[in-house]
Amino acid sequence: ETLLNLKQSIEDTGAVIHSVLEVPYIKGNKVRLVQLLQNLVGNALKFRKDRIPEITISCKEEPGYYRFSIADNGIGIAPDHIPKVFEVFKRLHTSKEYPGTGIGLSICKKIVEYHSGRIWLESTLGAGTIFHFTVDKNLPVK
Numbered sequence: 001e002t003l004l005n006l007k008q009s010i011e012d013t014g015a016v017i018h019s020v021l022e023v024p025y026i027k028g029n030k031v032r033l034v035q036l037l038q039n040l041v042g043n044a045l046k047f048r049k050d051r052i053p054e055i056t057i058s059c060k061e062e063p064g065y066y067r068f069s070i071a072d073n074g075i076g077i078a079p080d081h082i083p084k085v086f087e088v089f090k091r092l093h094t095s096k097e098y099p100g101t102g103i104g105l106s107i108c109k110k111i112v113e114y115h116s117g118r119i120w121l122e123s124t125l126g127a128g129t130i131f132h133f134t135v136d137k138n139l140p141v142k
Contacts, residue, residue: 002037009045015053017041022060027139028115036111037070039104040131044072047129065117065137071130077123085121108133115139 003010003017010017026033037057044055056071077085086109108131112119116136123129 001034002041005034005038006041006045009042013045013048013053015045015055018054018056020056020058020060022058023066026059026066026135026137028135029111032111032114033135036108036133037068039108040070043104044070044074044129047074048072049075061137062134065134067132067134069130069132071128073128076125076127076129077121078125079123082121082123086119 041055045053054073059066059068085105087106109119112133116139117134119133121129121131
């Protein structure tokens with residue numbers, strides 16, 4: 001559903017999307033999980049400079065939770081900016097460089113917390129970013 005929602009952006013950028021989904025089904029709020037994935041994949045499409053985006057979406061089962069990873073070959077994030085990315089309205093670029101409101105990743109963090117998980121990232125400036133998040137396997141129905 002996420003990729004269908006982003007179909008036009010994927011086509012416009014010529015993005016190559018790989019998915020390695022070892023888990024066929026997880027419990028959670030579908031609307032919120034789609035929003036979370038759409039935000040992370042959308043950022044990978046947006047923060048790319050002049051290269052064709054290459055994005056890998058993976059999910060695997062681990063003890064007690066499911067771990068998702070969204071890896072890209074985008075612009076990356078400087079190490080001193082990493083602690084700020086999940087703060088609301090903290091933009092790392094001007095809106096002229098990259099459009100947006102500065103709330104997307106803070107919403108991602110709230111969605112992950114709603115699913116009793118955590119979110120973090122690894123990044124190399126100029127080479128790309130991997131966002132990881134977990135979702136508790138034993139979520140109560142909310």
